[in-house]
Amino acid sequence: MATVAAIAVGALCCVALGLWPKAGAAVLLCATVIAQTLQTMTGSSLVGYVDELAVLVAAVVFPVRRLLIHGTLRFMAAYWCFAGYAALGIMSALMNSVPLSVWAVSGFLFLKGPLLMLGVLQIDWQRADLPRIARFGTVGVLIILVSALLNAVAPEAWNSIVGRQEVSYRLGIPSLTGIFDHPVGLASVMGMAFLAILSYRRIVERSVVSFVLLLTTGVVGILTFRRKSIASVAIVAVGSRLVLPGRRTRFVVLLAVLLPVALLIAWQPLVDVVTSTYNEYFSSVDTTARTTMTIDSARLAAAAFPLGVGLGRFGSAVASSNYSPVYEDLGYTRIYGMGPGERGGFLADTFWPSILAETGFFGLVLYFAGLIMAVYPGWKLMRRSSQPYMQWIGTVAVAWMGQMLIESAVAPVFTGPPMFGLVFGAAGIAAALYAVDTTPVRRKEKPWASTLGPPDEGWLLTESASRHSRGFRSAEEDR
DSSP states (O other): OHHHHHHHHHHHHHHHHHHSHHHHHHHHHHHHHHHHHHHHHHOOTTGGGHHHHHHHHHHHHHHHHHHHHHSSOOOOTHHHHHHHHHHHHHHHHHHTTOOHHHHHHHHHHHHHHHHHHHHHHTSOOOTTHHHHHHHHHHHHHHHHHHHHHHHHHSHHHHHHHHOSSOOOEETTEEOOOTTSSSHHHHHHHHHHHHHHHHHHHHHTOOOHHHHHHHHHHHHHHHTTTOHHHHHHHHHHHHHHHHHSSSOOHHHHHHHHHHHHHHHHHTHHHHHHHHHHHHIIIIITGGGOHHHHHHHHHHHHHHHTTTTOSOTTSSSSHHHHHTTOHHHHHHTGGGSTTOSSGGGOTTTTSOSHHHHHHHHHHHHHHHHHHHHHHHTHHHHHHHHHOOSHHHHHHHHHHHHHHHHHHHHTTTSOTTTSTTHHHHHHHHHHHHHHHHHHOOOOOOOSSSTTGGGSSOGGGSSTTTSOHHHHHHHHHHHHHHO
């Protein structure tokens, strides 16, 4: 009876997702964000599979729905790259006699982001959905900020409910975790929120609310004390402004003036951070897990050229849980944090070494190319769309991917919650909107002029004149 009831509930949920796909996509993306937290709070490993279940549902229900309604599926060139990566991974696994239960699970983990994006891509997104997406995201950010405030007020009590390790203190201040079970999750999500709000203020409109949210997300992100997240957000924030269309003279001048001043004021703390980071990753290569695995991945890929050592054999969560024989051959059992079972806490702290070792140099190139091509539609919207909201979602997709690419140097952000669902979801929405975008191409000299034509040019049919004028004034202020 329990099985029958579960099947019936699952079927009803799938029907509901088919009837209300956009709300369903929001629920599924939220599930990918809080999956790890739910597992930590409940202590159940089964609950930790919520994000994988959300991916499977999205990858099945939304394509089936589109086939039933439109008779065809949307497709992106990025999936040729991901398919090539999967083919190389399967061939390498078969060549190295990797059990099916190992390579199939490992391959799914590395492709669950693209699969989620494929499902989101099939939904009939419209420009009118973007303000609602912005409001929904604002509510989510507010919830996370409230949780961070509670965390700051009572760090030990909060950590006893949500955290999976002891509270870490930096300069006597607790590293905040918010609704997540580790500071890394809060740092990455706050960084993504900061970039989205910053882009909204640059492109759509400025307000007191957006300024307060920008300030608080930035402060909370800093109070997590995660170096890679803070650095990635700073780099992407500057880079995204430089590539946005429009005049950038004032921004470049301000950057040239303020950057030396900031370096002068924060020189000593910056030197301390750089020195400690260098010593951590390069002074003791043989005892630092990330550096050791990066070097060994290149050696393994060269030795097993061109296919690698097989999916699920190096650097992935599956290789850790099913302790890989490759680790034993490399002597990882004698290195702290790289042994089997509970002694292997550092084995899944990387991303690209797994891609490189398991599928070789060609697999690495294909996977990286797939990520870049996944946000190419967003790049086109960011650079060419004449509608502020369309340009905003494109900018968000590109900025989030840039942030994750930087963080992926030292963390498995494309396979683990809470980050992967948001970045691939944004890329899917941007690609779907780009597929139906009929707005005029932005002019080179006056990038906002093409939005000022008569109603039959498309803009005023879907955007109120007051909001349009606010967006134009925002652009003029930026210029």
